[in-house]
Every structure is written in structure tokens, then in C-alpha cells.
Amino acid sequence: MQIGDFTVEQLSEGFFELFKDGSFSKMDPSRLKNPGNDPSLGKSTSALGIDPLLIRRNQTNIIVDPGLGWGLDKNSRYQDTSNVVTNLDIFGLTRNDIDLVILSHLHFDHAAGSTFVSEDFRTTPTFPNAEYLAHRKEWDYALKQVGQPKKHPGAGYNLDELYKLAAEKRIQFIDDEVFEPINGLTLIKTGGHTPGHLVVKLKSRNTAAYFMGDLIPTEYHLNHYPMKLIDFDSVQAKKAKILLLKQAYKENAIMLFYHSLYKKAGKLVQDKHDKYVLVDP
Numbered sequence: 001m002q003i004g005d006f007t008v009e010q011l012s013e014g015f016f017e018l019f020k021d022g023s024f025s026k027m028d029p030s031r032l033k034n035p036g037n038d039p040s041l042g043k044s045t046s047a048l049g050i051d052p053l054l055i056r057r058n059q060t061n062i063i064v065d066p067g068l069g070w071g072l073d074k075n076s077r078y079q080d081t082s083n084v085v086t087n088l089d090i091f092g093l094t095r096n097d098i099d100l101v102i103l104s105h106l107h108f109d110h111a112a113g114s115t116f117v118s119e120d121f122r123t124t125p126t127f128p129n130a131e132y133l134a135h136r137k138e139w140d141y142a143l144k145q146v147g148q149p150k151k152h153p154g155a156g157y158n159l160d161e162l163y164k165l166a167a168e169k170r171i172q173f174i175d176d177e178v179f180e181p182i183n184g185l186t187l188i189k190t191g192g193h194t195p196g197h198l199v200v201k202l203k204s205r206n207t208a209a210y211f212m213g214d215l216i217p218t219e220y221h222l223n224h225y226p227m228k229l230i231d232f233d234s235v236q237a238k239k240a241k242i243l244l245l246k247q248a249y250k251e252n253a254i255m256l257f258y259h260s261l262y263k264k265a266g267k268l269v270q271d272k273h274d275k276y277v278l279v280d281p
């Protein structure tokens with residue numbers, strides 16, 4: 001899809017089942033046909049997609065949230081799983097072609113694809129020529145969670161693979177509330193879901209798009225303001241959601257979702273009860 005001069009692709013890694021303990025497993029999509037008959041789906045587990053973004057403009061290639069990273073390691077048991085590298089191949093790109101990697105937050109379902117373990121068992125950056133960006137508040141908070149019992153259900157932090165990136169200063173930690181690494185691409189610190197959660201805004205030639213990360217993970221969460229169970233600070237999350245949705249609606253912007261199963265992008269309209277509805281872009 002085109003957002004002014006930016007070309008945006010959603011790189012689907014497939015359908016996954018998220019368990020209450022925060023673990024994921026690959027899911028047979030046929031189970032979604034009759035979810036009502038499924039003993040666990042929607043009750044003890046939830047189904048979700050994983051969709052990293054590829055943003056291109058001229059010679060610049062950007063990844064937002066490189067995904068679960070399944071299948072990247074030589075010895076991974078998920079060799080047949082679609083991942084950020086196999087998906088880049090579809091667009092004629094290799095992992096060497098990525099210039100910038102943006103991490104909306106550091107939960108492993110968003111950040112684990114940042115690195116992989118090579119054949120000689122070294123943690124290796126998935127994108128050797130890229131600068132990685134995350135918010136400093138996110139890193140500081142994630143470090144404090146190491147060894148602590150998990151406070152929220154859903155995915156947690158797994159920093160093993162990120163320490164090396166940080167030690168080698170490949171991750172640049174942002175301190176600003178609003179940061180524009182390249183012209184037209186803005187990172188907005190929302191917090192809420194996690195302390196350093198970022199939303200990505202694209203703006204080019206009067207067209208705008210928002211990648212909402214886990215602040216609004218799917219289209220079903222559009223009118224779902226308090227998510228007390230999964231958000232670190234649900235009051236802040238609600239505040240950020242209301243403001244950003246209002247802004248996106250005003251700008252007729254395209255909303256991009258990371259965890260949707262089917263409707264992964266769309267524009268906002270309001271129904272007669274002032275609820276947001278997603279329509280085709």
C-alpha cells in the first residue's frame with residue numbers, strides 16, 4: 001500500500017495461539033472457521049496474527065517490529081515458519097538491505113526477530129546494516145523485569161538476544177517524547193501498554209498512517225479503551241488511544257495493526273453511536 005512516497009507492506013508470519021502464560025504456538029487456521037466449537041480458543045487462549053511492517057522509500061528500507069523470529073536459527077524447530085527474512089525475500093530484499101529497525105516495545109513477540117543464533121552459536125543481528133531504535137524508558141523497565149514474576153498476562157520480555165545488540169551499541173535508545181528518525185516518519189511515545197511503548201506515524205503528501213503496536217493490537221480493540229489486564233498503565237493507555245484515534249480520524253489516516261487475524265489495515269469511520277469502525281483503505 002502507498003502512503004504518499006512510502007510503500008508499506010505487512011509481512012504476515014501467520015496465525016498463532018497465545019496462552020495465558022504468555023507462550024505462543026503456531027495455529028492451524030482452519031480452527032478459526034468454527035471458533036465457537038473450539039474447547040480452548042477464546043476461552044483459555046486467544047488467536048492472533050503477527051505482522052511486522054516493511055516501509056520503503058527510495059533506497060531506504062525500514063522494519064517496524066521484526067516479529068517472533070521463529071525459524072531464523074539454523075537449529076530452530078520452526079523451519080517452516082514464515083519469518084521476517086523469508087518474507088523480505090518476497091520483495092527481493094535480504095536482511096542486509098534493511099537500514100532501520102524500529103521496536104514499538106520490547107515484548108518478545110515484537111522484538112525477538114531482532115537477532116538470531118548463528119550456526120556457530122553466536123547471537124547475530126538479523127539486520128547487520130541497520131540501526132535499531134527503541135525508547136530508553138522501555139529498555140530501563142525491561143531490565144528491571146528480568147527475574148521478576150510477570151505482572152501482566154500476554155507476552156513478556158526475553159532480553160537474552162537484545163543484550164548483545166545493546167552492548168554493541170546497535171540499538172539507539174531514544175529519550176524524546178516525539179522523534180523523527182527520517183523525514184515523514186515519527187515515533188510517538190505513548191507508554192500505556194509498556195512504559196516506553198512507541199506508535200509509528202507516517203506522513204507524506206497529505207496522506208497519514210499510524211502503526212499502533214500493542215496500544216491497539218487489532219481492529220477489535222478500537223473501542224476497547226481500558227485493557228487493564230494487559231496494559232502496564234491502563235489510564236495512560238486509554239488517554240493515548242483516545243487522542244491518537246481522534247487525530248487519525250481527523251487526518252483520514254490508515255491504521256495498521258500488528259496482531260489482527262483478518263482486517264490488518266483500514267481507515268476509521270464512526271457509527272451512529274460514535275464508535276469507530278474500520279473500513280477498507
Ligand SMILES: [Zn+2]
Binds near residue numbers: 105107155193214
Ligand atoms: Zn506487547
